[in-house]
Amino acid sequence: MKFVAVTSCPTGIAHTYMAAEALEQTGKAAGHEVVVETQGSIGSDPIDQAVIDAADGVIFAADLEVKGRERFAGKPTIDVGVKRAVHEPAKVVAEAVAAVESGVVTAPAAGAVSGGPGTKVDKNASTLTKVRQWLMTGVSYMIPFVAAGGILIALSFMLAQVAWGGAEGAIEVTKLDAATVFASFDPTSLQEWSVVLLKTGQLAFGFLVPVLSGFIAYAIADRPGLVPGFVGGAAAGFVGAGFLGGLVTGFAAGFLALWISRWKVPKGLRGVMPVVVIPLLSSFVIGILMLVVIGRPIASAMEGLSSWLTGLSGGSSVLLGLLLGAMMGFDLGGPVNKVAYAFAVTGLATEGLAADATQYKIMAAVMAAGMVAPLAMALATTVRKNLFTEIERENGKAAWLLGASFISEGAIPFAAADPWRVIVSSVVGSAVTGGITMAFGSTLVAPHGGIWVLPLIGNAFGFLVALVIGTLVTAAIVIVLKSMRDARAVAEEEVVDPIAATA
Known part of the structure; x- marks a missing residue:
């Protein structure tokens, strides 16, 4: 059979493309042709309409609303989450075959396409699942601002160290008045260019909380939630x-806007509800809530947390590194990892952080720990090939690059095939890396990049040592656990039926 598919995930990075590859390979192995359109963070390359028209069925493996969904109308369709396509591609393809054979057309009519930013929340899911989906929607839209702002700030610090001729440049650049620099900007001055990069990065970072808040509200209430969500996030930043x-x-x-949007109002007011009434009332209430009622208590809690982090040293920082490392290795890009x-x-x-601030050490520990699992699986498939299937060995080759680029999801195919052995190994090794990175005092001012931002890492040697140790620990544990499994399986096969032996 011929299938067309669309894959997308909340962040539009790893799962989107892993699901596409899994569906293509699994379909080919089963004798089917699967053409996939990836709707990722860098956009999409739409499938030619002629290919869609010639397809027998459609597979939507998406956690966001599929863009251009009406193109697939009239075809037998299955709609699954992107993780199912990564973890159970064979079952997904089998379900698509069954849908075609049954002849039931489940695709929506033309025009059923999202008119705004993508999000997908299962209305029939449990409350806990919905909360996770709402949260992940906000995080997915926040991450590009994190990456852009963080790397610009990191580049500013690198340039400042060159401009001032030493590590003190990372501090000096923060002391210059940006407005004065911009008023008489000298394009030949490295110091002033470092100020431009720093301010641009800080402006991008200024959107983090409003974007997070706005798109959580959007996931809950659709468009009516955007304005109060952004206003609430800005108010949270202000206080x-x-x-x-x-x-x-x-x-x-989100819940306030959803409630107001469901009010029964006269027909004459319906037209102004989404434009005036909902954004006005919801923003007013959220503004009072954050600026007057709960803002200061939350701010006090955040200040206490910041003071606690600043005061961390020695064993306490190592314990924090162990905890964060274990969280990064637990669900490999899932909610715990994202927290x-x-x-x-x-x-x-x-x-105003110092170059060796605890916050930068935490970022280094988290990134190093997040790289461990895919690198360890790649190493394990290289040194003990017989413990892994042919598909896992192929995934291992890709995991080298994914791990080096700080994409923890590169280990998901292994965890899906053998959950407890891989997850136990990943948690232990990632925790070790997080703790060692904190102990060495490595720092990182960029939020992403893996080894590609190595020049931005303070004490890069310690960072690499921690990464290597954690990778070796994880690989060793998973090899031992899988070897014990295989040895036990062989022993069970060698057990001889006593009656048969006597005969």
């Missing part, structure tokens, strides 16, 4: 409530 305040305003704004990552990147947004 110093930070990331935690953005979470609170995101959920509060640890968000905790690290929001710390980078704090202005």
